[in-house]
Structures are given as C-alpha cells and as structure tokens.
Amino acid sequence: MSPQERETVPRERDWFRSAVVYQVYPRSFADSNDDGVGDLRGIIGKLDYLERLGVDVVWLSPVYRSPHDDNGYDISDYQDIDPLFGSLDDLDDLIAGLHGRGMKLVMDLVVNHTSDEHPWFVESRASKDSPKRDWYWWRPARSGFVPGEPGGEPNNWESFFSGPAWELDEASGEYYLHLFSRKQPDLNWENPEVRESVYEMMRWWLDRGVDGFRMDVINFISKDPALPDGPVRDGRPYADGTASFISGPRIHEYLREMHEQVFAGREEALLTVGEMPGVTVEDAVLFTDPARREVDMVFQFEHVGLDHDGSKWNPTKLRLTDLKASLGRWQAGLAERGWNSLYWGNHDQPRVVSRFGDESPEYRELSAKMLAGVLHLHRGTPYVYQGEELGMTNMPFATIDDYRDIEVLNHFREATELLGEDPAVVLAALAPLNRDNARTPVQWDAGPNAGFTRGTPWIGVNPNSGAVNAEEQISREDSVFTFYRTLIRLRHELPVIAHGxxxxxxxxxxxxxxxxxxxxxxxxxxxxxxxxxxxxxxxxxxxxxxxxxxxxxxxxxxxxxxxxxxxxxxxxxxxxxxxxxxxxxxxxx
Structure with missing residues (x-):
C-alpha cells in the first residue's frame, strides 16, 4: 500500500490496546441446571464476578448446535444455540448483561470446517451431483489405488487428531478432507457461495449484538486447489502443510473480503482475532496492519511450542532464553504495524502454573502472579483463560478413562493399539500438555464439585479445589485473583502499559x-x-x-x-x- 493510499485509511482504532479479554469455555464454567455441564445461565450468574475482575471483553467458546465430537468445535447449526447450553434467548440475556456492565461479547467462529451433521454437508455427500458437492473438498482415490486401500487417500496430509486427513464415503467412493476429526469436514472456500453464506451468518450475529469474533484456525481456510502432498519428516507424512493449507494462496484476499462484507462501517467497536497456527511474524504484520483491513490481532503458537520436541506428546523442559527470543521477536516484529495478542493459556493449552511455573503449595501463588505480571505488561492485548486468575493447575488424570478430549483418546488408541506402545508410558507423556488440563471445571468454592454443579460433572474436578478456589481468593488482598485485578486496572490507567x-x-x-x-x-x-x-x-x-x-x-x-x-x-x-x-x-x- 502506497503512502497516499495509507493516508485515506481511517484513524487506527486503539480501544483494545488497553483492554483485557477473558475466555469462557462454557462447558466447564458454571452449571445452572445441575446436569453436569456448564451453560449460558451459569455464565450470566457469574457476570458480577467478571465485572469485579475488571475485564473488558468475554470470548465465548462455541455454544452453537453440535454433536460435540470436538466439544462444540464441530458445528451443525451456526444460527442456533445447543440445548445443552441454553437458548437464543439466554444468549440475548448474556449479551445484555455484559453490555450493561460495560463489557463486550466475542463469539468463537469456526468456519474452516463444519460438523458432518450440518445440513450443508448432509446435502454435499448425498450425491456427486449435489448442488453443494463443491462446498467441501471431495476427491477420488489416488491414481492406481482402489478406494479404501491403504495409501489411496488423495494426498498424504494427516489429521491433527491422528490418522489420515481423508475419510472415504462408501456411497460415492470418494474421499472428503478433514484436517481435524472425521466428523469435521473442511469447507471449500474456493466456492463463493460458501463464503457468502458464512458472511451472511456473521452479519446475523453482529445484528444480534455480538461484538466480534475469535476465528478458529482461520488461516487454514485457503488451500492450494491442487492439494499437493505435504512435506515428509522422519519417514512419515507430516501435516504442517507448509505450502498447502497454512496461510494459503488466497488467505489475505478472503480476510479482506470478509472485512468488506461483514465488518465495514461498524468495525469501530468490534474485535476480530484470528487463531493462526504456523503463522510467521512477517505474515502477522500483514494480517494485523489496520490499513489492510483484515483482523485486529492473531493468536500465534510459537511460544507454546517451545516445551516439546515436534509433538506435544514428547514434552521437554522450557529454556527461558527460547521463550524470550520468541516473544521478543513478536514484540519487535509488530512494533510499527499491527498488534500482538498475549496469552499463556486457553482451552487448547495446559495450565500455565503447571507448565512454566511451580505448582507446589509453597510457590504456586508466587509463580502464578509472576507469570501474569510478565505477560500482561508486554505490548499487546492480554487474554485470561478461565481459572487462570485463580492460579488453577493441571489435573492429575489417573487413567485414560478420565480423559474426554478426542485428540487424547485418538492418540492413546493409535499409540497403544496400532504402534504397540506401553500404555503407562503413553499416559505419562499425555499428562503435561493435554487439552483436558484446561477443561476441568472452574473452582468456585471448597464445596462438592468445587461449586461448579450439584450434578455429576462431565469431567473430573481438580482435587486441589479445597485450597484453590474463587470464594477463598476474591476478598483476600494478596490472592492471585486480586493480583490479576490490579494488573487489569493498571493497563486501563497507565499509557506506558497500553501504548509504550x-x-x-x-x-x-x-x-x-x-x-x-x-x-x-x-x-x-x-x-x-x-x-x-x-x-x-x-x-x-x-x-x-x-x-x-x-x-x-x-x-x-x-x-x-x-x-x-x-x-x-x-x-x-x-x-x-x-x-x-x-x-x-x-x-x-
């Protein structure tokens, strides 16, 4: 963009530079009807808590209709609420409650893929001649192979949830692409009808009062139409998709089009965040430059990839020099244009106190505060994952039956049944970095089930909830909760933190x-x-x-x-x- 063109760009929005975002994973936040699963009414009942903490934005993980193969990130209806979580009326009440307290609501947007039970995919797989066949990625078996034979998949991409990224549809004899679960087929963004349907849905949510979107793996939506084989590492196909689907050839075009079709004219008060695995600093500058009108900030994964050896099932000890080099590079790279997101944890990451701190009784609170202070005072917008403000720790899962995450269950099955690995060794490797560590219920008090539910929780409650809980911390001046409150207030008050x-x-x-x-x-x-x-x-x-x-x-x-x-x-x-x-x-x- 030339200097002359840049002069025509509206003044850069900067409200989010002094803002703090809080992520709610609804399934594990607060249960209002005692069915063991958190819900929208449970969140509404905790709005005074969020207001007291002082956060500006609530990011809500998916509450759309879903078969819950991947805990709601497999969506079967983008414009309705799953009864497990409540209703559209409940969501309207949540929006009103947040807005009445001066907070915004950001919805999770999952449009790289849908559920295989979404009507779009049901129609797509009904026939090779279906008008929606091209809404997803369908391909015949690789040349020289019979459909269903090992190696017959259209390319060598792997699913991030283990196994090939292709599933054979027996009825048509063709394969469909799924970078994640086989029940999460990838949408074909090359088709303009797909894009317009997504944009129409997004406009519908904004009209309803939603204040923006956190966009799940959004840099995967542009694939090289040739679907070439990916790179090979250690003698096996590896799904990093360097030239195939990570920040693919039309990704910037799609995000600019999305901005024009959805956000233009009302973006002043909105927040758009792109989750982008594999994104580089150089790409992030382009994605987040306000003049380009793509997204406000990205979630990058470089710093949370430093404590394992290629696979998070091979954990290693973090070297602080590596962490500083990584975060420092992102601070420097986005110093002049664009903006950083700052996070230690989310629904896909383990608890940071267990990961980078010290969860022992002597140092748990000290290390939780240290990690919070170091992160929040960087240049960027901080994100707090539910329970992080209490210093919650990883869960001591005892057996594979204690887990709920499809990623863990698939890996355990593959490692033990197909590769013959020792189950005890596999379990030990799963413990530090698995996603279920972050998905145990928020610990509200020292009572049964940590005050999360009076029913049977969908996943186990951390046994340290008697010592680590909100009720004990809210009024204590030296608690982790109070420390987070102070950090958030300082970001609001001191320009050197928000703008330095x-x-x-x-x-x-x-x-x-x-x-x-x-x-x-x-x-x-x-x-x-x-x-x-x-x-x-x-x-x-x-x-x-x-x-x-x-x-x-x-x-x-x-x-x-x-x-x-x-x-x-x-x-x-x-x-x-x-x-x-x-x-x-x-x-x-």
Whole structure:
C-alpha cells in the first residue's frame, strides 16, 4: 500500500490496546441446571464476578448446535444455540448483561470446517451431483489405488487428531478432507457461495449484538486447489502443510473480503482475532496492519511450542532464553504495524502454573502472579483463560478413562493399539500438555464439585479445589485473583502499559525475564524470576534499584534482588540527560 493510499485509511482504532479479554469455555464454567455441564445461565450468574475482575471483553467458546465430537468445535447449526447450553434467548440475556456492565461479547467462529451433521454437508455427500458437492473438498482415490486401500487417500496430509486427513464415503467412493476429526469436514472456500453464506451468518450475529469474533484456525481456510502432498519428516507424512493449507494462496484476499462484507462501517467497536497456527511474524504484520483491513490481532503458537520436541506428546523442559527470543521477536516484529495478542493459556493449552511455573503449595501463588505480571505488561492485548486468575493447575488424570478430549483418546488408541506402545508410558507423556488440563471445571468454592454443579460433572474436578478456589481468593488482598485485578486496572490507567514501546533485556539469562516499556515521560522495568532460588537482575542501569515499585508479588520491595519466583515492576520518569559542559569552560585542576 502506497503512502497516499495509507493516508485515506481511517484513524487506527486503539480501544483494545488497553483492554483485557477473558475466555469462557462454557462447558466447564458454571452449571445452572445441575446436569453436569456448564451453560449460558451459569455464565450470566457469574457476570458480577467478571465485572469485579475488571475485564473488558468475554470470548465465548462455541455454544452453537453440535454433536460435540470436538466439544462444540464441530458445528451443525451456526444460527442456533445447543440445548445443552441454553437458548437464543439466554444468549440475548448474556449479551445484555455484559453490555450493561460495560463489557463486550466475542463469539468463537469456526468456519474452516463444519460438523458432518450440518445440513450443508448432509446435502454435499448425498450425491456427486449435489448442488453443494463443491462446498467441501471431495476427491477420488489416488491414481492406481482402489478406494479404501491403504495409501489411496488423495494426498498424504494427516489429521491433527491422528490418522489420515481423508475419510472415504462408501456411497460415492470418494474421499472428503478433514484436517481435524472425521466428523469435521473442511469447507471449500474456493466456492463463493460458501463464503457468502458464512458472511451472511456473521452479519446475523453482529445484528444480534455480538461484538466480534475469535476465528478458529482461520488461516487454514485457503488451500492450494491442487492439494499437493505435504512435506515428509522422519519417514512419515507430516501435516504442517507448509505450502498447502497454512496461510494459503488466497488467505489475505478472503480476510479482506470478509472485512468488506461483514465488518465495514461498524468495525469501530468490534474485535476480530484470528487463531493462526504456523503463522510467521512477517505474515502477522500483514494480517494485523489496520490499513489492510483484515483482523485486529492473531493468536500465534510459537511460544507454546517451545516445551516439546515436534509433538506435544514428547514434552521437554522450557529454556527461558527460547521463550524470550520468541516473544521478543513478536514484540519487535509488530512494533510499527499491527498488534500482538498475549496469552499463556486457553482451552487448547495446559495450565500455565503447571507448565512454566511451580505448582507446589509453597510457590504456586508466587509463580502464578509472576507469570501474569510478565505477560500482561508486554505490548499487546492480554487474554485470561478461565481459572487462570485463580492460579488453577493441571489435573492429575489417573487413567485414560478420565480423559474426554478426542485428540487424547485418538492418540492413546493409535499409540497403544496400532504402534504397540506401553500404555503407562503413553499416559505419562499425555499428562503435561493435554487439552483436558484446561477443561476441568472452574473452582468456585471448597464445596462438592468445587461449586461448579450439584450434578455429576462431565469431567473430573481438580482435587486441589479445597485450597484453590474463587470464594477463598476474591476478598483476600494478596490472592492471585486480586493480583490479576490490579494488573487489569493498571493497563486501563497507565499509557506506558497500553501504548509504550518494548525493549528486551538480559536475552541470554536462563532464569530472569526482563524488559523495559517506555512511553512519553515514563518508563517501566519488568522483572520476573523463573526459578525457585534468589537471583540478582543484572540490568545495566543500577539506578533502577531506587525506582518506585509499581507492583510486586512479595509484600515488600527488594530492588533488583529477586527472591524465588519473584515479580516486580518498577516505574520512573524518563531520566533527563545531564547536559555536557560548554567546550570553552575551563576545567579546574
């Protein structure tokens, strides 16, 4: 875009720079009717809690009609609410309740794929001559193979939920593409009728009062129509789809078209977030540049891919230098154009205290606060996943029967039945990074089922709910909840947090995370000790030791000496340089 064209772009919206988003995973948030599953009325009953926390936006994971093969991310009707969660009237009440408290609602948008029970797909698979046949990706068997034979799939792509990304339809003898579950067929965005139907649905939700969308794997919607084989690693096809479906050839075109067809004219108050696995910093600049009118920010996965070896079932220890290099690269890459999203957890990630912190009773709260402070004071919009503000931890699942996630169940079956691996070894590898860690019920109190339900919860409650729960923390001044409240308030109040620049410090230190934010007449030094022993933050400017402590996770200030899992943020006016003496001034001996 030329400078002349850029001048015609409306003033950049910036309300979300000082905003904080809270993700609700409805199934596990609060159950109002005691059927063991969270619902919309349960969320409505907790709006005062969210208002007290101080968040600005609630991102709601899918509540659409669904067979729940992938817990609602397999949608069978985009314009209705699944009875499991309530009704459209309940959603209207939720919108009104949020708006009445000054908060916005962002809906999850899942349009890379639908459920195989969606009427579109039912019609598509009815016949090769169906008018909707081309709404999905159908292909015959690979040349030289009989349909259904091993290796007969149209290409070598793998499903992210194990096995080939192609399912044979016995009736037609053709395969359909599913990058995820076989019950989640991929939509063919090459077909303009598909795109217009999606845009019409999105406009319908905005007209109903929704304030934007978090778009699930949205950079997968553009596939290379040739559907070429993907790269091969370790002798087996690997579904990273480098040149095939990750940020494919028409992705920017589709997102600009979506903006024009859905958001144009009313985008000032909306929020659009693209979940984009495999996205690069360079692509993210294009996606989030306001002048290009695509999305406001993206979810990237680089930093949550640092503690495993290619597969999250092969966990490794995080190196802090890798984390700093990754987050620092994204801070620098989006410094001039675009915007960062900031997150540790969501419904697809384990609990951050267990992952990057210390879940022991001695350090759980300290490390939870440290992780929150380090993240929230970066440049970008922070996201809080439900229960994160309480310091919730991973679930100690005992057997495979305790799990509910299709990704886990498919992997366990494949590893033990097809590959012959030891079930105990597979279970141990599943424990640290599985998605069900984040999906156990929010711990509201120390009572039965943590106050989530009086029924039987759909998934087990973490046994530490007696010690880790909202009721105990809400009024305690030194709780994790109160610390999050303070972080959110500071982002609202201090321009240096919402708008300041970013400079990474100590990039080679394996235990201390340090950076500086600067804006106008203030600068902020942020320090986090990612270890259980004392450290000195060896920053170049020792005068920081005398700066005012804005926030910390210990009750007293300690300068640049960091105690185990300590977080401190120091604020000071930007120093005025001492002027040099005039050249003609005599120097006294």
């Amino acid at each position: 620049d970013f400079t990474m410090l100590l990039p080679d230190d394996e235990e201390v995370y340090a950076y500086i934010r600067r804006h106008e007449d203030h600068e902020l030094l942020v320090l986090g000790n990612f270890s259980a022993h004392p450290r000195i933050a060896e920053v170049a400017d020792p005068l920081w030791a005398d700066a005012r402590r804005l926030l910390g996770n210990y009750p007293d200030a300690h300068g640049l000496a960091l105690r185990p899992w300590e977080f401190t943020a120091l604020l000071r006016p930007i120093p005025i340089p001492v002027p040099l003496a005039p050249l003609d001034t005599e120097v006294q001996a």
